[in-house]
Amino acid sequence: MKGVYPIPVPINEPVLSYAPGSPERAEVKGKLTELLHSKVDIPMSIGGEDVYTQQKVEIRPPHDLNHRLGHFNEGDKVHVEKAISAALMAKAEWAALSWQNRAAIFLKAADLLTGPYRAKMVAATMLGQSKNVFQAEIDAACELADFFRFGVQCMKDIYQIQPQSSPGTWNYNDYRPLEGFVFALTPFNFTSIAGNLPCAPAMLGNTVLWKPASSAVYSAYFLTRLWKEAGLPDGVINFIPGPGGQVVQAIE
16 A cells, blocks of 8 residues: 555544434334343354353343343453464454554444444443443443544554654654553443453554453443454454453463
8 A cells, every 4th residue: 555545534423312203212222122132142252253151141231130131151261362362363464454454444343333333332331331321322332433533543643753854864663563462451331441442552553352341241242243344353352251350360
């Protein structure tokens, strides 16, 4: 690829009103009904493969503990080691990809999030983290889309930070990813933060092990599907829900 490519100017995603009679209200109510009447079996994602285990952890809405949304498959030290290997195997090709191509994936993720995935991510955050529709809209749709779009702008800005040159010399910075892999341990309370912490380093060519909070695996799972549809290559972000202590110990 040759050329200097401008990127779309990032603009804060507008917050929908969910007013009575609005199309977004009808869509999210339909998605809530769909999710409430289905049971998910959430796998780990290691090197692009769905991984199931014998250790199943139930997922219940904090506001309705009598209802079961499904369960997720909990990983252990062996799965963490496989995820590390997958991240390292994917690293060279991902790091060699042009920044414009990496940017395109996350801009596509933002478009999917604010388009066909919007109601699903809002509903999943409402059910999995007990947020009302406005909290979930601002968090899981608008703020996360902003993280993707403004993250691409920040990536471009970082690459444009260059030193001055003296007469007869040409100084420049050549940026490269970190050595090894990045471990993203994310909190339960914001879907946007959970999505941003693994994606920010991935944008810059790093590969990631992502361990979401066990109480927020539900919405996190749908993000893994969104990234795959956006074109994120296998092994770039490896999804390993499991006990925090065991995961961290395996990484250390």
